[in-house]
Amino acid sequence: MQYFFFLLIFLVLYSYVLYAVMLFVIVSILNLFRKKDVDFNNHFLPEVTLVIPAYNERDIIDDKMKNNFELNYPKEKLNIIWITDGSDDGSDIYLKEKYQNYNSPKVEVYHQPERKGKSAAINRVMNFVKTEIVIFCDANTFLNKDSILNIVRHFQNPNVGCVAGEKRVLSSNNTAGEGESIYWKYESWIKKLNSDFNTCIGAVGELIAFRKSLFEPLPEDTILDDFVISMEMAHRGYKVVYEPNAYAEEAPSENEAEELKRKIRIAAGAFQCIFRYFHWLNFFRHPLLSFQYFSHKISRWIIVPFSLPIIFILNIYLFLQYPENVIFQYLLFIQLVFYFIVIIQHFANLSSKIFRIPYYVLMMNIAMYLGFYRYLKGQQLSVWEKVKRKKV
Numbered sequence: 001m002q003y004f005f006f007l008l009i010f011l012v013l014y015s016y017v018l019y020a021v022m023l024f025v026i027v028s029i030l031n032l033f034r035k036k037d038v039d040f041n042n043h044f045l046p047e048v049t050l051v052i053p054a055y056n057e058r059d060i061i062d063d064k065m066k067n068n069f070e071l072n073y074p075k076e077k078l079n080i081i082w083i084t085d086g087s088d089d090g091s092d093i094y095l096k097e098k099y100q101n102y103n104s105p106k107v108e109v110y111h112q113p114e115r116k117g118k119s120a121a122i123n124r125v126m127n128f129v130k131t132e133i134v135i136f137c138d139a140n141t142f143l144n145k146d147s148i149l150n151i152v153r154h155f156q157n158p159n160v161g162c163v164a165g166e167k168r169v170l171s172s173n174n175t176a177g178e179g180e181s182i183y184w185k186y187e188s189w190i191k192k193l194n195s196d197f198n199t200c201i202g203a204v205g206e207l208i209a210f211r212k213s214l215f216e217p218l219p220e221d222t223i224l225d226d227f228v229i230s231m232e233m234a235h236r237g238y239k240v241v242y243e244p245n246a247y248a249e250e251a252p253s254e255n256e257a258e259e260l261k262r263k264i265r266i267a268a269g270a271f272q273c274i275f276r277y278f279h280w281l282n283f284f285r286h287p288l289l290s291f292q293y294f295s296h297k298i299s300r301w302i303i304v305p306f307s308l309p310i311i312f313i314l315n316i317y318l319f320l321q322y323p324e325n326v327i328f329q330y331l332l333f334i335q336l337v338f339y340f341i342v343i344i345q346h347f348a349n350l351s352s353k354i355f356r357i358p359y360y361v362l363m364m365n366i367a368m369y370l371g372f373y374r375y376l377k378g379q380q381l382s383v384w385e386k387v388k389r390k391k392v
Contacts, residue, residue: 001314001317001318002318004314005311005314005315005318008307008310008311008314009307009311009331011299011303011304011307012303012304012307012308012311014295014299015295015299015300015303015304016300016304019190019295019296019299020189020190020193023190023193023194023197024193026197027193027196027197030196030197031196040153040156041153041156042153044152044153044155044156045073045074045077045152046077046131046132046133046152046155047077047078047079047131047133048073048077048078048079048131048133048134048135048148048152048209049079049080049081049129049130049131049133049134049135050068050078050079050080050081050135050137050148051081051083051122051125051129051134051135051136051137052064052080052081052082052083052136052137052138052139053083053085053118053121053122053125053136053138053139054082054083054084054087054091054139055084055085055086055087055115056087056088056089056091057084057087057089057091057139057140058087058089058090058091058094060139060140061091061094061095061139063142064139064140064142065099067142067143068080068105068143069105070145071143071145071147071148072145072146072148072149073148073149075104075105076104076105078105078106078148079105079106079107079108079130079131080105080106080107080108081107081108081109081110081125081128081129082095082107082108082109082110083109083110083111083121083124083125084109084110084111085110085111085112085114085115085116085120085121085124086112086113086114086115086116087111088113092109092111095107095109096109108128110124110125110128112124116220117220117221118205118225119218119219119220119221119222119225120220122136122218122225123217123218123220126212126215126217129212131212132211132212132213133151133152133155133209133210133211133212134209134210134211134212134215135148135151135207135208135209136205136207136208136209136226137165137205137206137207137208137248138205138206138248138250140250140251141167141206141207141248141249141250142248142249142250143165143207143246143247143248143249144245144246144247144249146245146246147165147207147245147246147247147248148246150243150245150246151163151165151209151243151246152209154241154243155209155211157239159238159239160238160239160240160241161210161211161214161233161234161236161238161239161240162200162203162208162209162210162211162214162229162230162233162234162238162239162240162241163203163208163209163210163240163241163242163243163246164191164195164200164202164203164204164207164208164230164240164241164242164243165203165204165206165207165208165209165243165246165247165248166188166191166207166242166243166244166245166246166247166248167184167188167204167206167207167247167248167250168184168188168247168248168249168250169181169184169249169250169251169252170249170250170251170252178252178353178356178360179259179356179357179359179360179363180252180253180259180360181252182353182357182360183360183364188242188244190296191242192242192244194242194292194296195240195241195242197288197292198288198289198292199234199239199240199241199288199289199292200230200234200240200241200242201231201234201240201292201293201296201297202226202227202230202231202296202297203226203227203229203230203240204226204227204248205225205226206248206250207246207247207248208226208229208230210229210230210233214233214236214238215229216232219276221272222269222272223265223266223268223269223272224266224269224270224272224273227269227273228273228277231273231277231280231293232277234286234289235277235279235280235285235286235289237286256363259363260363260366260367260370263363263364263367263371264367264370264371264374265371266367266371267301267367267368267370267371267372267374267375268371268372268374268375268379269371270297270301270368270371271301271371271372271375272375274298274301274302280293281293281294281298301368302368304365304368305365305368305369308365311335312335312339315328315331315332315335316332319332338358339362341354341355341358341359342358342359342362345358345359346359
């Protein structure tokens with residue numbers, strides 16, 4: 001039982017810390033033998049299509065279009081497509097009346113009243129994309145000016161099938177906002193390490209680019225469309241590159257309840273990926289990819305949520321069985337402090353990172369339980385679930 005106890009602790013530490021540290025060491029060694037500069041042709045400026053799926057985003061359209069027009073990319077080579085399936089706030093009419101006459105960049109709007117969800121919308125809009133490089137971003141995110149330039153350069157390499165941009169959550173003075181912001185800084189660091197080691201594990205819908213010729217239609221009930229697109233391309237042998245200098249900024253969730261709702265949806269999508277795309281764990285076909293996928297995702301989706309309550313219960317048992325063992329005393333004390341901090345934060349909503357980070361970590365793991373239940377019950381729909389965002 002003691003061996004099992006320490007094994008679970010090791011797996012939790014591996015998921016959150018040791019895997020990242022191991023990647024950092026390996027990548028640092030590899031970089032000693034790699035060319036320092038990658039030769040990119042600065043004149044490589046292919047025609048691209050920026051696709052913006054939007055559900056009832058009328059209030060953000062002008063700000064988003066202003067951001068699009070400010071992108072540092074030849075306007076004659078930039079196509080913009082809005083797809084507003086299911087929207088009933090008049091956003092499709094507004095877009096057509098105000099922006100569809102633009103030719104530089106060219107703006108198109110596609111709308112259907114039926115709301116089938118984002119994956120169905122992606123499948124539909126790909127029929128209208130005429131360029132090889134297609135870039136998806138959310139309506140409520142804003143791209144840095146050189147984002148497209150920094151994305152397309154990677155497609156000079158024929159082995160690159162997908163480029164994952166960076167998601168940046170603006171800091172905010174609430175638990176959900178600060179927790180989400182810190183989490184994505186940490187997550188971005190690991191994504192960059194994964195990319196430098198072999199391939200990035202998963203892209204986010206806030207900013208993802210890929211070759212149209214490699215796209216395969218998604219099952220319409222797909223929840224994590226961005227993750228599936230990038231992982232399927234990686235499984236087929238194409239590299240997914242992480243580009244931190246192409247980033248999408250968005251406001252954080254308005255509060256903890258909204259963030260939990262978002263996390264539960266992601267958790268349900270995670271279990272859908274585990275059971276539907278079991279071949280991603282085929283270590284015989286792609287050993288490095290499967291190793292990364294297991295270490296970066298599976299361990300957090302399954303092992304950590306499973307381990308945390310068992311570690312706590314076993315620690316109490318071992319402490320009672322071996323009261324003279326100081327290791328069990330210290331470990332139990334650390335866990336009690338951790339959960340005490342979470343309880344205080346839940347009721348007091350303090351502003352200190354010491355309280356907010358543990359609260360956010362535990363909330364992510366609780367979301368995995370709730371997401372698993374929702375997945376088993378078939379209650380998680382693939383349609384857009386708008387999360388209220390805090391104004392910052």
